[in-house]
Amino acid sequence: xHERNRAEIHSSISQKxxxxxxxxxxxxxxxxxxxxxxxRKNLIKLNFDIIDFHPLVSLFGYYEALLKxxxxxxxxxxxxxxxxxxxxxxxxxxxxxxxxxxxxxISAWDKKINExxxxxxESEQSKKLKNWESSIYQNxxxxxxxTSEHKKFFIKExxxxxxxxxIIYVGADEDKFFPQNKKEIKQKEVLFYGTGLGLHGTQTIVxxxxxxxxxxxxxxxxxxxNKYENIDNLHIENSIPYNQLAKxxxxxxxLLGIFGDTEKASNVIQNKVYQ
Numbered sequence: 001x002h003e004r005n006r007a008e009i010h011s012s013i014s015q016k017x018x019x020x021x022x023x024x025x026x027x028x029x030x031x032x033x034x035x036x037x038x039x040r041k042n043l044i045k046l047n048f049d050i051i052d053f054h055p056l057v058s059l060f061g062y063y064e065a066l067l068k069x070x071x072x073x074x075x076x077x078x079x080x081x082x083x084x085x086x087x088x089x090x091x092x093x094x095x096x097x098x099x100x101x102x103x104x105x106i107s108a109w110d111k112k113i114n115e116x117x118x119x120x121x122e123s124e125q126s127k128k129l130k131n132w133e134s135s136i137y138q139n140x141x142x143x144x145x146x147t148s149e150h151k152k153f154f155i156k157e158x159x160x161x162x163x164x165x166x167i168i169y170v171g172a173d174e175d176k177f178f179p180q181n182k183k184e185i186k187q188k189e190v191l192f193y194g195t196g197l198g199l200h201g202t203q204t205i206v207x208x209x210x211x212x213x214x215x216x217x218x219x220x221x222x223x224x225x226n227k228y229e230n231i232d233n234l235h236i237e238n239s240i241p242y243n244q245l246a247k248x249x250x251x252x253x254x255l256l257g258i259f260g261d262t263e264k265a266s267n268v269i270q271n272k273v274y275q
Contacts, residue, residue, distance in 0.1 A: 021074040022049045024098075026065075026089045027082035028058055032242075034271045035080050035105060035146075038171050043077075061088030073098060080105035083136065090139050102136070103144035103168070106264075107157070109133050115199065115264050134158045146170050149267040172274040176243070180250045186216065191252035193222035193245070193272065201259030209233045222248070249275065 023043060029036055031052070040050055053069065055061035065088070078089050080103050093100040109130045112118045119125040137143055137158050143165045145151045151165050190209075194200045202221070206228055209219040213233050220235045221228060229236045240248055249255060257273045258265055 020047050020049045022051060022072070024069070024073040024076045025050050025052050025079065026055075026061070026076050026092075027078050027085035028054055029079040029082050029085075031079075033080070034173065035103075035170055038173055039077075039079070039103065039168070041173070055085065055088065058082075058084040058088065061085055062091045065092050076100040078102045078140075083108050083133070086136050086140070090136075093141075099141040101142045101144060102140045105146060107133060107154070109157070110153070110264060115262055130157070137164075142166065144168050147267060147269055153263075153267055170269060170271045170274055172271060177246045177249075177275045180247070182250055187218050188216060188254070189218045189220055189252040190254045190256065191220045191222070191249065192256040193239075193249075194258075195223055196225060197260075199258055199260040199262065199265050199268075199270075201261065201265065204259035205256060206231060206234065220252070245275070 025031075025040070031037065031040065043050060051071075051073065053061075053065060055064050057064075069092075076089055076093050076098055078086050078100065083104060086102060089100060092098070109126070112129060113121055113126050137154070137160055143154065143160065145154060145165055145167055146169060148167060151162070151167055154160055154165055155162060192200075192202070192205050194202070196202050202225070205219070205221070209231065210233060212219075218235060219233055220237060222237045223239050225236050228234055255272075258268075258270055
């Protein structure tokens with residue numbers, strides 16, 4: 001083979017290797033949500049271009065996409081919590097033979113049946129919801145979950161093959177959350193921040209603060225926890241902007257995770273733990 005031909009082939013291969021691939025980010029998602037921010041930032045670092053498609057109505061996303069999207073994409077990514085967007089995205093992916101990836105983060109069936117207990121597991125509503133969700137996962141090319149325990153859960157409950165699921169841990173935005181210098185003070189602080197979901201098990205923290213009445217330790221809850229403001233050994237602070245959270249965390253000595261006693265609580269590692 002002539003040297004010139006070799007050079008041309010090498011150049012062509014190199015160009016293809018470094019060509020950016022395009023991901024169509026499909027859904028009515030909050031791109032400022034921590035999970036989405038981290039995923040998007042790392043996809044960009046991996047040389048992907050992200051194109052946002054935010055349908056006006058999730059149910060009719062397929063038809064809106066037919067009118068608005070006139071370019072080729074390599075993948076479709078449906079982000080966390082967007083179960084309502086997935087059916088339209090699957091239809092689009094099939095029409096144009098584009099692989100579709102879903103990062104649900106939670107199971108809608110698990111949330112409504114096991115966590116919220118809207119219906120019993122044996123009810124017709126439960127079976128209908130589970131069948132609907134199972135059909136979603138069967139029709140995407142790949143599923144993203146956040147822990148190994150969640151992967152086991154999806155395999156067991158939705159009869160999915162292991163190689164169809166990958167784990168991407170929730171993580172934290174390392175541009176915002178990193179070790180910082182801390183001023184030492186005599187009174188140690190135990191800190192929890194959150195929304196008071198049942199998953200968080202906040203009552204366990206409250207009971208612990210009652211048991212450990214040591215004036216050298218300050219117990220603080222950040223969030224909408226006004227119902228606990230009359231407890232002697234507990235300090236309540238209003239929610240703070242996300243960009244101030246890392247600095248506030250750094251002021252504390254002990255950071256608390258979640259203490260819920262549900263199966264879901266055992267399957268997840270919340271972003272506050274990584275932060």
